[in-house]
Amino acid sequence: MQKKVFQLLVDNNPGVLSRISGLFSRRGYNIESITAGVTADARYTRITIVASGDDVILDQIEKQVAKLVDVRDIHELMPTDSVYRELALVKVKASADQRQSILATANVFRGNIIDVSVDSLIVEITGNQSKIDAFLKLLEGYEILELARTGIAGLGRGTDKVIYLDD
Amino acid sequence: MIGAEAIVKCLEKEKTEVVFGYSGVAIDPFWNKILDTDIKRVLIRTEQNAAHCASGYARISGKVGVCAVTSGPGATNLITGIATAYADSIPLVAITGQVNSDMIGSDVFQEADITGAVESFVKYSYLVRDVNDIPRIFKEAFYLAGTGRRGPVLIDIPFDVQNAEFEGKFTYPDTISMRTYKPTVKGNIVQIKKVIKEVEKAKKPIICVGGGVHLSKATAEIRKFAELNKVPVVSTMMGIGVMPTEHPLYFGMVGNNGQSYANRAMNESDLLLMVGARVADRAVNRPDLITENKVMVHIDVDPAEIGKNVGPTIPLVGDIKHIFADFLEQDEHADDHDEWIEILNGYKEAAKKPSKAKKSKYVKPKEFITKLSEQMKDDAVYVADVGQNQMWSCAYHIVKNGRFITSGGMGTMGYSIPAAMGARIAGKNKQVIAVTGDGAFQMSMMELATMRQYGIKVKIVVMKNGFLGMVREHQHYAYNDNYSMVELQGDPDLSLIAAAYGMGYAKVDGSSDIDAEIAKFLKDDSSALMEVCVDPMELTTEK
Numbered sequence: 001m002q003k004k005v006f007q008l009l010v011d012n013n014p015g016v017l018s019r020i021s022g023l024f025s026r027r028g029y030n031i032e033s034i035t036a037g038v039t040a041d042a043r044y045t046r047i048t049i050v051a052s053g054d055d056v057i058l059d060q061i062e063k064q065v066a067k068l069v070d071v072r073d074i075h076e077l078m079p080t081d082s083v084y085r086e087l088a089l090v091k092v093k094a095s096a097d098q099r100q101s102i103l104a105t106a107n108v109f110r111g112n113i114i115d116v117s118v119d120s121l122i123v124e125i126t127g128n129q130s131k132i133d134a135f136l137k138l139l140e141g142y143e144i145l146e147l148a149r150t151g152i153a154g155l156g157r158g159t160d161k162v163i164y165l166d167d
Numbered sequence: 168m169i170g171a172e173a174i175v176k177c178l179e180k181e182k183t184e185v186v187f188g189y190s191g192v193a194i195d196p197f198w199n200k201i202l203d204t205d206i207k208r209v210l211i212r213t214e215q216n217a218a219h220c221a222s223g224y225a226r227i228s229g230k231v232g233v234c235a236v237t238s239g240p241g242a243t244n245l246i247t248g249i250a251t252a253y254a255d256s257i258p259l260v261a262i263t264g265q266v267n268s269d270m271i272g273s274d275v276f277q278e279a280d281i282t283g284a285v286e287s288f289v290k291y292s293y294l295v296r297d298v299n300d301i302p303r304i305f306k307e308a309f310y311l312a313g314t315g316r317r318g319p320v321l322i323d324i325p326f327d328v329q330n331a332e333f334e335g336k337f338t339y340p341d342t343i344s345m346r347t348y349k350p351t352v353k354g355n356i357v358q359i360k361k362v363i364k365e366v367e368k369a370k371k372p373i374i375c376v377g378g379g380v381h382l383s384k385a386t387a388e389i390r391k392f393a394e395l396n397k398v399p400v401v402s403t404m405m406g407i408g409v410m411p412t413e414h415p416l417y418f419g420m421v422g423n424n425g426q427s428y429a430n431r432a433m434n435e436s437d438l439l440l441m442v443g444a445r446v447a448d449r450a451v452n453r454p455d456l457i458t459e460n461k462v463m464v465h466i467d468v469d470p471a472e473i474g475k476n477v478g479p480t481i482p483l484v485g486d487i488k489h490i491f492a493d494f495l496e497q498d499e500h501a502d503d504h505d506e507w508i509e510i511l512n513g514y515k516e517a518a519k520k521p522s523k524a525k526k527s528k529y530v531k532p533k534e535f536i537t538k539l540s541e542q543m544k545d546d547a548v549y550v551a552d553v554g555q556n557q558m559w560s561c562a563y564h565i566v567k568n569g570r571f572i573t574s575g576g577m578g579t580m581g582y583s584i585p586a587a588m589g590a591r592i593a594g595k596n597k598q599v600i601a602v603t604g605d606g607a608f609q610m611s612m613m614e615l616a617t618m619r620q621y622g623i624k625v626k627i628v629v630m631k632n633g634f635l636g637m638v639r640e641h642q643h644y645a646y647n648d649n650y651s652m653v654e655l656q657g658d659p660d661l662s663l664i665a666a667a668y669g670m671g672y673a674k675v676d677g678s679s680d681i682d683a684e685i686a687k688f689l690k691d692d693s694s695a696l697m698e699v700c701v702d703p704m705e706l707t708t709e710k
Contacts, residue, residue, distance in 0.1 A: 011347055014294070019286060026287045056474070063471035069291045069311060072347045 003032065004058050005077040005084060005154055008047040009163060011070045012038060016045065019068055029053060029061050033086075033151025044072070048084075048153045073163055077154045084154040088132045089114075090123045093143035102142060109135045120145060128152070168333040170298040170324065171196035174262070175204055177305035180339040183233050185592055186262075187211055187220040191237020193264030193277065196329035198235075209592070209621055212613040214241050216585035218248020218319075219611075222257045223589030226572050227548060227597075229384055231313045232589065235262040239277030242323075243284065247579060249319045250288040254576025255405065256382055258317040260308050265325040268296065282323050290318035298331040306340045315350030316469040317382050350468060354485035359493050361481055362440070362464050366498075369438035369462070371507045372398045375421060377450075378405025378575065379443015379467060380487055388491035389442065390414075395495070396502040398440075399511055401429040403450045404561055406443070408571040412564070418511050422450040424558050424707065428514035435510075439463045443487050446476040447576070466490055528677040529702040532559040532630060535681060536602070539628070540565035542685050544598040548572065548590045552583035552603035555636035558707035560602050569597075581610030587625045588618060596692065598626070605631040605658050615668040615694075624694050632701040633658060640706055661698045671695035 010016050017036055024031050032050040039046050051061050065074045077084070094102050102121065106113060111125040125135055129152060136144070156162075168176075174197055178186070185207040190198055201208060211217045214236045221232030232252075236245050242263040252259045265271065266278045282292040291311050293304045301324075308320040366372055380389055386409050393400050393416050400410050401418050404425075410417035419426035421433050433439060439461050446454050446465075454477035457463065465472075465479035466487060473482040483490060536559055543549070551560035551573040564571060572590065574582040587601035603611075608629045618625055630636075635653040642650050665672035671693060675684045677700070688697050 015282070018283070022286050060471065060475060063474075067469070067471050069345070069348050 001052050001054065002058065003050060003052045004061075005079075005082070005152065006049045006051060006062065006065070006074055007077050007154060007156070008049065008065065008071060009039070009073040010045050010047060011072065012043055012045045013070050016070045017047075019070060020047065020049075020065065023064060023068065024051075024061075027060070027064060029057060033149075035151045035153045037153075048077070048151070050152060075161065077156055081158070082154050082156045084128050084152045085126055086129055086132055086152040087124065087126045087150045088136075089148045090125065090136070090139065090144060091120055091146040092123065092139060093119060093145050094121045095119060098142065102139070105135070105138050111135065168337055169196070169200075169329065170295075170301055170331050170333060171200040171329040172203075173298065173301040173333050173337055174305070174324070174329070175200045175206070176337055177302060177339060178206055178233065179204060181231070181305070181309050184228075184230075185209060185224065186233045186235050187217040187224070187589065188235035188262075189214050189217060189237065189241055191241050191264060191277070193238035193266060193326050194235055194241070194262070195264075196326065197262065197264070197324075207592075209588075209617065209623075211585065211617050214244035215248045215581075216611060216614055218245050218252060218259060218261060219579075219582050219585035220589035221259050221261075222248070222252045222255075222582075223550065223572065223586030224593045225257050225259060225589070226381070226586075226593075227570060227590040228593035230593075231258045231260055231309050233260050233262070237264045237277070238266055238281075239279045241277075242281040243279050246285055246288065249285055249321065251574050251577040251579040251582060252319045253288040253290075255378060255574065256317045257319070258312040259319040260305075260312050261319055261321045263321065263323045264329070265294070265323045267327045268325045269327075271325065282321065285321050288319065289321050290316075292321040293323065295322060295324045295328050298328050298333050299335075301333070302337065302339050306343055307345060310343050310345070311348065315348075351470070351484050352486045352489055354466075354483050354490040354493060356493070358481060358483045359490065359497055362483060363494060363497050365438055365462055365464065365481070366396055366398065366440075367500075367502055370504070371436045372396075372438040372440070372504060373432055373436040374398055374400045374440045374442060375402065375433060375444055376400060376406035376409040376442050377403045377444025380406055380409045381570075383443065383468070383487040385443075385488035385491055388488055388495065392491050392494050392498075395498065397504050397508060398502075399432060399504070399508055401433055403444045403447070403575075404573065405575040407561060407564075408566040408569070411568065412566045416508070418515060420561055423452060424449065424561060426518065426562070428511065428518045431514050432511050433457075437461050440466065441479070442466045443468075445472055448476075451477070526677065527702065528700070529705070530675055530677060530679070530681065530699050532556075532701055532705060533563050535675070535699055536560060536563035537565065538681050539600070539602075539685055542682075542689055543567075543569070543600060545569065547598040547600060548587070548594055550583045550587040550590060550599065550601045552601070552607040553578045553580045553637075554604045554607060555632075555640065555705070555707050556602055556604040556607070556630045558637070559630070562707075580607040583607065584611040584614050584625070584627060587627075588614065588623045591623050591625055598689070598692070599624075600626045600628065602628045602630065604636060605629055605633065605655055606635045609655075609658075612664065615664070615670065618694050619668050619670075624692055626688065626694070627696045628699060629661060629696065630699050630701050631658070631661070632703045632705060634703050636701075636703075636705070637707070639703075643706075661696060665696040672698070674698040674700070676700040
């Protein structure tokens, strides 16, 4: 089992996300995360998918997704020449005397405290998945009340693989 | 001009000759406006068959088949037909009526989310929101259905959009450019040269043809290439008819229902050209083993098929007709493989078993289908249904210069009669014969009324054994003859069914003069039904 990060550029048509996720479910492919958002050109949506499987499956994922009529481009974002970021919001149970130490941990990870209440606080943290995993591990001594992770968004470095959308 | 008129105009621009379908309020604006055209309408008796008719039509005409039904149950009934076409890559445009745009999503009467429901069986689908999009959407739909790997496309059009006033002048796009859809047509020339070299080098080459050859209309090119280089040919079920059955280079159908000598030929070859075939589970038992002792070239228009079931040595993506035209152009000297062909002829000869002509009250399927084939016209269309009749048809039907069609991928029972109707319309006055079983017949016998209504002349052969024979055969082996859900004791009297629909009728059993009965059956160009009494215990593997 390997993991690959795919970047897709798709026509911003109604139902495009369900066509893509539907393909994954009916062919039994594993999706670890999917994020989508409109690009600078409103006709297109950029999607980042983290998928897992063996070589044959990962190859099929790329080919079958490429076949979908709405998909303009799919390519792998290689870890060596791409950047990935994920955002996580972590609501931690925090009494007044716990607050400082959580704050200190969050600071080390460049996390922001975006909400504080009497007995909890919410930390916003951004980074690649291993950074977020490491942060969550450090919070194991506390009680995480709620956790929301966005899944990763990614881009290739440099201008080599940029698709210019003139037409 | 309203939306419905625009739709009809689009169909005229696409030179649509016939629309198979069913009515209903949500699609009535369309049926009303089609009255003003020369497009033929065929009212089938259940929606699934509209898609099967369009499929048979598409396969014989080489054009995109069109069907249209109403919203809700009309649309959902169509799904099996669409899925059947999808599995065999048949180009269809299916039009469905939909409830008013502002009611969508509120579960009103006869509302179904059909674009959502067919998503996994279509190449693409559209829900038309704006009447002015109709020309573009139809142009795209026909283009998508009929290019690349063919397949069905669905267009769902709400009632209010069909009735909405079209703004400005209707113009149908001449050309099309879709940013995201650009199928490969020409094969890579470096790969093409590589394949030619491999054919020259090979001692035991073989071509395995699939349904893609018919879809790409490449039969002539393949035959020419095979004859030029004396390369033997085997086929999948979908590829039957690419080579005439009795062609000296043809060595039968591969797969677990195919001929032993065809499988042997494929297994022992040192070069395999897999052409327009998926290397599907019924054709190749262990795809992972197939490349062990050979070079495999996989030629397909769909890049996703290459490497899906088997990793090829040389992949070649493109339209088969173009690729084989390039082969013929690049191929400088003809090869011969006489020794190899002699070996294969030996295998074929050894597999021949003298049929034991035991007197029985039943008809032997082999004898019947062989005799039927002999008397059929050279360019006749033979439509096999699904089940034992299909296996017998594959094994014993002799294709001369006609076509053999069947539901290969989905295995949809009841396909043969509606598909034969579509084929008959496409083939003008060609002889069309549907061969079915008593199970499959009862799934589509309502269409006998459609045949009568429109004078669609089809010969129907029912191989009657009182069982769902293919599954009975499975239960015979897997469950020691403990039969469950396979007996058809309620079978109707087929002579009365034929009479009810005003068709000719004949029955053959073990005591009949089969040749004479077939001659009578095929004599006139009229619809007729022939009941063939087959031993309920008959198997598809001749023992």
